[in-house]
Amino acid sequence: MSKAHILKAIQHNKPEPRPLPDIPGFESSSMDIVQAFGSTSAQNGTRVVNAADFADLESALRTLFPDKGKIASTLPDLTSEVNLQNSAPDALVDVDIAVIGGQVGVAENGAVWVTEADCVHRVLPFIAQHLVLVLPEDRIVRNMHEAYAQIKIDDTGFGVFIAGPSKTADIEQSLVIGAQGARSLTIILT
Amino acid sequence: MKIALFIPCYIDQFYPQVGIATLELLESLGCTVHFPEGQTCCGQPMANTGCEQDAIPTYEHYVETFSGYDYVVTPSGSCAYHVRKHYDIIEQTDAVQHLRKRTLDLSEFLLDVLKVEQLNARFPAKVGLHQSCHGLRGLRLGPGSERNLNAPSALHTLLSMVEGVEIAELERADECCGFGGTFAINEPDISAKMGKDRIADHARAGVEVITAGDMSCLMHLEGILRRQGSPIQVKHIAEILNTKA
Amino acid sequence: MKEHATKAAAFIKDEARTDWHDESLWFVRSKRDKAAHDIPEWEQLRELASQIKDHTLSHLDEYLEAFEAKAKENGVTVHWAADAAEHNRIVHSILQEHNARRIVKSKSMLTEECGLNEYLEEQDIEVIDTDLGERIIQLKEEPPSHIVMPAIHLKKEEVGELFHQKLQTKKGATDPQYLTEAARQHLRQSFLQADAAITGVNFAIAETGGVVVCTNEGNADMGTHLAPLQIHCMGIEKILPKAEHLGVFTRLLARSATGQPSTIFTSHHHKAKEGGAMHIVIVDNGRTTQLGRPDFRNSLKCIRCGACMNTCPIYRRSGGHSYDSTVPGPIGSILTPGIDLKKYSGLPFASTLCGSCSDVCPVKIDIHEQLYKWRQIIAEEGHLPAAKKQSMIMAGKVLSRPGWYKAAGKSARWVTRWLPRPLIYNSLNTWGKARELPKAPKESFQEWYRKNRSAS
Numbered sequence: 001m002s003k004a005h006i007l008k009a010i011q012h013n014k015p016e017p018r019p020l021p022d023i024p025g026f027e028s029s030s031m032d033i034v035q036a037f038g039s040t041s042a043q044n045g046t047r048v049v050n051a052a053d054f055a056d057l058e059s060a061l062r063t064l065f066p067d068k069g070k071i072a073s074t075l076p077d078l079t080s081e082v083n084l085q086n087s088a089p090d091a092l093v094d095v096d097i098a099v100i101g102g103q104v105g106v107a108e109n110g111a112v113w114v115t116e117a118d119c120v121h122r123v124l125p126f127i128a129q130h131l132v133l134v135l136p137e138d139r140i141v142r143n144m145h146e147a148y149a150q151i152k153i154d155d156t157g158f159g160v161f162i163a164g165p166s167k168t169a170d171i172e173q174s175l176v177i178g179a180q181g182a183r184s185l186t187i188i189l190t
Numbered sequence: 191m192k193i194a195l196f197i198p199c200y201i202d203q204f205y206p207q208v209g210i211a212t213l214e215l216l217e218s219l220g221c222t223v224h225f226p227e228g229q230t231c232c233g234q235p236m237a238n239t240g241c242e243q244d245a246i247p248t249y250e251h252y253v254e255t256f257s258g259y260d261y262v263v264t265p266s267g268s269c270a271y272h273v274r275k276h277y278d279i280i281e282q283t284d285a286v287q288h289l290r291k292r293t294l295d296l297s298e299f300l301l302d303v304l305k306v307e308q309l310n311a312r313f314p315a316k317v318g319l320h321q322s323c324h325g326l327r328g329l330r331l332g333p334g335s336e337r338n339l340n341a342p343s344a345l346h347t348l349l350s351m352v353e354g355v356e357i358a359e360l361e362r363a364d365e366c367c368g369f370g371g372t373f374a375i376n377e378p379d380i381s382a383k384m385g386k387d388r389i390a391d392h393a394r395a396g397v398e399v400i401t402a403g404d405m406s407c408l409m410h411l412e413g414i415l416r417r418q419g420s421p422i423q424v425k426h427i428a429e430i431l432n433t434k435a
Numbered sequence: 436m437k438e439h440a441t442k443a444a445a446f447i448k449d450e451a452r453t454d455w456h457d458e459s460l461w462f463v464r465s466k467r468d469k470a471a472h473d474i475p476e477w478e479q480l481r482e483l484a485s486q487i488k489d490h491t492l493s494h495l496d497e498y499l500e501a502f503e504a505k506a507k508e509n510g511v512t513v514h515w516a517a518d519a520a521e522h523n524r525i526v527h528s529i530l531q532e533h534n535a536r537r538i539v540k541s542k543s544m545l546t547e548e549c550g551l552n553e554y555l556e557e558q559d560i561e562v563i564d565t566d567l568g569e570r571i572i573q574l575k576e577e578p579p580s581h582i583v584m585p586a587i588h589l590k591k592e593e594v595g596e597l598f599h600q601k602l603q604t605k606k607g608a609t610d611p612q613y614l615t616e617a618a619r620q621h622l623r624q625s626f627l628q629a630d631a632a633i634t635g636v637n638f639a640i641a642e643t644g645g646v647v648v649c650t651n652e653g654n655a656d657m658g659t660h661l662a663p664l665q666i667h668c669m670g671i672e673k674i675l676p677k678a679e680h681l682g683v684f685t686r687l688l689a690r691s692a693t694g695q696p697s698t699i700f701t702s703h704h705h706k707a708k709e710g711g712a713m714h715i716v717i718v719d720n721g722r723t724t725q726l727g728r729p730d731f732r733n734s735l736k737c738i739r740c741g742a743c744m745n746t747c748p749i750y751r752r753s754g755g756h757s758y759d760s761t762v763p764g765p766i767g768s769i770l771t772p773g774i775d776l777k778k779y780s781g782l783p784f785a786s787t788l789c790g791s792c793s794d795v796c797p798v799k800i801d802i803h804e805q806l807y808k809w810r811q812i813i814a815e816e817g818h819l820p821a822a823k824k825q826s827m828i829m830a831g832k833v834l835s836r837p838g839w840y841k842a843a844g845k846s847a848r849w850v851t852r853w854l855p856r857p858l859i860y861n862s863l864n865t866w867g868k869a870r871e872l873p874k875a876p877k878e879s880f881q882e883w884y885r886k887n888r889s890a891s
Binding site for chain 3: 197201202203204205206208209213227229233235236237239240241242243244245247248250251276323324327328334335336337339362365366370371372373374375377378379380381383384385386387409410412417
Binding site: 011 | 483486490493494495496517521565571611623626640643644652656682686693698700703706723727732
């Protein structure tokens with residue numbers, strides 16, 4: 001009922017057709033995209049490290065999180081202390097560190113594309129106290145235009161660009177890290 | 191080149207020295223300037239209050255008064271903007287279309303038509319430049335702090351031709367002063383507070399004289415300065431450009 | 436009509452607090468400038484965004500239908516609501532179907548506009564707002580004062596006292612870190628217990644049938660991914676044609692809103708989680724009417740970044756509540772008259788027409804020009820106070836007649852020169868409340884000209 005009514009009102013009221021513009025590439029020539037990714041990530045409050053500086057993923061986590069805690073990993077080369085397949089989403093509330101693979105990193109804003117397929121549970125990157133994303137360096141692109149060209153947003157039921165730890169400035173514009181989602185974000189570049 | 195001078199109503203009545211400075215400056219640059227008799231106002235006070243229909247006779251009077259000139263020059267970005275932007279509700283005769291292109295703010299006329307590159311002026315003072323909104327964002331006399339464009343504003347360019355002028359760095363380069371025509375009367379508290387805040391910015395920068403391309407902003411700021419007993423002066427940019435070295 | 440002026444005058448009485456409010460928002464505006472100026476193609480992006488929205492609005496019916504078809508293919512249930520009442524009824528019926536009684540909601544100006552919280556609470560359904568700012572004002576029982584920073588008008592001491600009463604934080608605690616942590620613990624419980632999550636929508640993609648929700652806190656994701664039922668409520672104008680257009684809009688949104696290069700979480704929802712359900716409610720509530728107004732239709736391009744509020748010198752000094760509308764500030768002042776012209780006839784006058792709003796707008800809405808146009812309509816339809824209208828008719832007569840003008844000018848100058856101060860500076864002269872009148876010169880420019888130039 002309302003659908004027909006709304007569509008009719010739009011047909012009656014909409015303006016003459018206007019063209020859809022093409023989106024140019026905006027290629028800036030000399031940008032070192034890995035370096036730019038590192039510095040924008042740092043501004044967002046993200047810690048970026050190189051996998052090459054550690055023997056393996058496990059020792060990286062031991063170094064980066066000395067107090068460690070309960071790890072949930074979706075990566076084959078890191079043992080998960082939580083059986084993700086057999087856990088209900090709300091059981092993940094006591095996960096300390098979630099380790100997840102990222103698909104594409106964006107130099108201009110430090111965002112990393114993560115999908116449902118990478119998380120097992122959609123809530124995992126949000127509910128864990130700390131989030132670690134493992135991202136191949138050669139998957140970093142310049143800007144959001146390139147990022148959207150690389151991904152298919154409806155490949156899975158859910159996908160998200162994550163650009164830092166959860167934060168808020170809702171009390172007097174004071175920046176507080178660790179609002180409702182993960183308290184920290186670490187990106188390990190491989 | 192036939193040039194007419196348009197002196198807006200409030201400048202005519204309260205700041206004749208600004209009209210005189212504009213006229214003398216143009217004459218000193220070799221222009222023959224006509225001042226058409228019977229001119230009044232661009233009609234903005236009514237239109238900005240929502241009564242543009244009541245402003246139509248004033249628009250028509252303006253068109254009648256200023257038809258037949260190559261340029262109409264006025265020391266007010268706001269009035270020039272009004273003519274160019276809002277005279278779209280009257281019949282678009284050739285005369286109206288011409289005036290909607292050729293009514294220029296003084297700074298535009300100096301830089302874009304006369305192509306002035308130097309002035310024989312001297313004004314040794316620390317000057318705070320108030321970027322009047324209609325000139326800045328209406329006529330685009332400068333890039334404005336909001337937009338990602340790199341260009342000096344027209345008023346900066348002109349002021350930097352005056353010997354002795356030191357242009358102050360302000361914390362807020364182009365925030366509105368709060369005049370806003372009838373806004374000053376409708377919302378007197380906010381209007382005055384905005385003016386006070388602009389003045390405080392200029393005062394912190396050690397400004398001795400606040401200048402602008404619109405006397406209406408300066409009338410508002412001067413009203414507050416005088417109530418405060420402040421030593422800061424206001425001068426229309428024409429008055430500074432017309433000083434003699 | 437004078438309502439904004441009255442509320443603004445009350446707000447500004449506490450000058451120190453006004454300065455604090457102004458500075459807080461100016462700080463955000465400055466961060467926005469820096470972020471925008473770091474992108475060389477910023478102005479080009481604004482133009483692209485504007486054109487994409489123009490195009491989309493001119494094909495809105497087609498894109499909405501394509502969006503619905505694709506969403507249905509994805510297993511999502513799509514609903515259409517003509518107005519706020521229908522929107523609220525639809526949301527309620529979905530909740531009833533799923534037997535949902537505890538709801539977590541992330542920020543949505545649309546549900547605010549529709550009064551959803553109040554409606555659901557009347558039906559005995561618990562609604563917890565989960566954005567920190569929204570939660571603060573919900574606990575304080577106040578409307579938001581800003582669309583991005585809902586509690587920007589409150590001081591940390593006030594939040595501390597509120598949390599002490601409602602969340603049992605320590606008396607006198609004001610540290611934002613501590614208060615945020617308390618809210619985190621409190622909200623985690625709500626997320627875990629929720630039967631349903633409701634979110635607003637930043638963008639909806641016609642090509643894929645999905646919705647995009649942007650937050651910094653991660654609250655929308657905590658809600659939607661934990662609760663079995665997720666409901667996304669969107670205005671008809673949220674549509675974009677394709678995923679590639681998100682590239683333009685995600686680059687503009689956070690930079691304009693807070694000066695961040697991106698929101699922390701940009702979440703793309705296409706299908707329900709395993710075992711869950713996903714619904715989308717598409718709402719008109721006056722938007723099609725606005726689409727039919729050529730002078731005002733492009734207000735529908737708004738992406739709710741709030742940049743026009745942060746830059747508005749009047750908003751910064753009068754606070755969001757002085758506008759008395761869900762969306763305050765410059766954009767609110769052009770949206771609300773389209774909904775109730777009489778009630779909001781004062782808002783288009785709460786502006787100096789300085790134009791800063793239009794220049795920060797990431798989708799290039801000509802906000803200040805629309806304010807000017809609303810003023811014309813308000814006057815035409817008789818909503819100006821009679822005295823003001825009369826004075827404008829009089830001014831129109833004087834200023835179109837040189838003889839009258841000359842006489843009026845002379846007497847105005849005479850008045851300010853010769854009348855004693857108490858006769859000029861009294862309660863009727865609002866100019867004189869905080870300002871001196873200009874010193875009247877002996878002669879006008881015209882008089883000077885006749886003496887000094889006419890003869891030559």
